[in-house]
Amino acid sequence: MSGSRSKSVVIWAFVLAAIAMLSAPTIVVLGASFTAGNMIEFPPQGFSLKWYSAILSATDLRDAFFRSVYVAALNTIIAIPIGTLAGIALAKYKVRLENTIQVYLLLPFTIPLIGSGIGLMLVFGNAGALGQLWPVAIACCVINLPFMIWAVTASASNLSNDLELAAANCGAPPVQTFLYITLPAVLPGVITGSLLMFILGLNEFLVSLLLVDARSVTLPVQIYNSIRSIITPDLAAISVVFIVCAGVAVTLLDRLVGLDIFLKSK
Amino acid sequence: MTFGDFQAVKDTSFDLPKGKFLTILGPSGSGKTTLLRLIAGFEKPTVGEIFINGQPVNAVPPYKRAIGMVFQKLALFPHMTAAENVAFPLKMRRHDARNIGKQVERYLELVKLGGYGTRRIHELSGGQQQRVAIARALVFEPDLLLLDEPLAALDVKLREEMQLEFRRIQKELGVTTINVTHDQREALVVSDEIIIMNDGAIQQKAQPVRAYRAPENPFVAHFIGVTNFIEAVAVSANGSTVTLTCKGRELVGVLAAGSAGLAQAARCTCAIRAEQVRIAPSQDRLGKLETQVRGQVNDAIFEGERIVYEIKVAELGDVLMKVFDHDPVGHLQFGPGDIVHLGWNAKDLHVFAK
Ligand SMILES: Nc1ncnc2c1ncn2[C@@H]1O[C@H](COP(=O)(O)OP(=O)(O)O)[C@@H](O)[C@H]1O
C-alpha cells in the first residue's frame, strides 16, 4: 500500500516537473505580455493590456501576422489534394518506388531545415520569385507534406478493401466509389493532416527567413528581426496571439478527430 | 482462377436455375470466396466464361452487374446510417429519387428493421448489421444474391435464426441465391441444392438429402455428417451391391454413385454414418442388422441430446468407430472398457473405389 503510494508520488512529481518545463516558456511570454512597464520582464510589472492595443496599431506586426496566416492557408490548400491522394495510394496500392517514397517521408527528421531551405532559396531565386509569399507557402508544403501523407495513410490503412468492392457491387463506378466511400473513410486523416499543415505553416521560421525579403516577412521572421533591435513587450503580446491561434487549431483538431491518434501510432 | 502459379479455383462448371437457393460448402481455403468474387466480377477468370441470364459477363465490370452481395465481414459503410446504406445501391443505380425512401423502408421492414433506419451502423447489434447488409444487397432487386459466409461470426443461436431468416426472405422474393459456407448444417438447412468444394474443385452437386444420403466420394462423406471409414478389398459385385473383405471379415455395401465399376481385388474405402450404426450390450439386441461386429468402448462423450461412443473394433483392424446413441433416456450407458456389439445395414455402407 505505502509502496504504491510512494510510487504514485514519484510519478506525479515527474508529471508536474514535465508540465512545468513544457509550459514555462508560454507562461513567461503570457505574463510578460501583460506588463505595465516598458521592458519585457518576468514576473511582469503591474498589469495592463496596453501592449495588446499597441500591436493593433503596429501595422508591421499585424501585416506579418496576416502574411503568416496566408502562407499557412495556401500551404494547406496545396497539401490537401496532393497529400490525400498520395496517402491513399501509399496505403492501398502497390506503388512503384515505394521505398524511395518512404525515405522522402522521413526527410523532415533527417535533412537539416537549413539545407532544404537553401535549396529552395536557390530554386525560387533562379525563378525570380523571391520576395513573394507563394514560394514560402510552396516551400512549407514541400517540407511538411510528409506529415499530411502520414495522417491520411494512417486512416486509409484502416479502410477495408471490401468496402470499395461493396460499393462497386452496389453499382458505384470507380469515381463514385472514391467520392462516396473512400474519401469519407479517410476524412479524419485529411482533417488531421490539414490542421497539422496549417499549424506547421503558421510557425515556419527558418525556411521563411531564407525566402522572404522586407516586403514579405512572415510573423516569426518579423519577431526575430525585432528582437535583434529592441525587445519591447509588444513582441510578447503578438507571440501570445500567435500561440492562441495555434491553440485554436489544436482544439479544433481535438474536437473533430481526437488528439489520441497522435499519441498512439496507427 | 489462378493467382501467380496457384490455382485457387480449378475446372469448375455448374448452372443454377432461376429462383433456386444454392449453397457452396467447403472447408476454408477451398476457393469459395474466390468463386463468388469471380461471379461478382471482382476477379477476372484466367480461363473460362461466366453467364448470367444467358449473357456472358466476363467483360462486364462489377458495378454494371445486377448482383447483390453480402460480404463475409459485411462491409457496411460506417459513415452512413442503416437507411443510407440501403439507399446507396438505389442512388448509384439512378432509381427515381422520389421512390427511394419508400423502397428503403420496404426492405428494412422485410428484414424486420422497420424504424431502425436512422441508426448508425455501430449502434446496431451484430444480428441487426447482418440484416442491414441483406437489405442493401436486395433493395435493387438483383438477378442474383451472393452470400459469403455472412453468418460465420455469429453465435450459434443467432446463426440458426438467421439461416431460417435467409430462407424466408429468399422464398418471399424468389431471388436466385448462391450462399457460401463451411457449416454443413447451414448447407443442409437452407439450400435447394448443395455444391461441395475442396481444393478449388467441385466434389459433388446434389440436393441436401442426396448429398447426405448418397455421397459420391470419401471427401463428401467425411465433410458432411460424422462418418466412419473402413479400408477394404472388393471380392465380388452384383449390380451396385459389393462384397468386400477387411482383415478376413466379410462386409457388404453399396457402390457409391461416383465410383463406376470395381475391379476384383480393388482397394476400396467404405463409409458409414455414426447414426446408422446401432450399439447394444449383446448380439441378440441388434435384431436383424445385416453386419454385426464386436468392439470395446474407448471413450464415451456426453453431448446432451446424444452420447458419442468411440469404439475400437479389433475384427476390422482396430479401426476406431464413432457411434451415436440417440436415446439416452433410461437407456444403458457404456463406459470405457465395456465390450459392446455394433450392427448396421448393408445399404448404409457406401463403397468408394480408390
Ligand atoms: N488474391 C489472392 N492471391 C493469392 N492467393 C489467393 C488470393 N485470394 C485467395 N487466394 C488463395 O486461394 C485459396 C482459396 O481462397 P478462398 O477463395 O478465400 O477460400 P475460402 O473462401 O473457401 O476459404 C486460398 O488458398 C487462398 O490463399
Ligand SMILES: [Mg+2]
Ligand atoms: Mg472465404
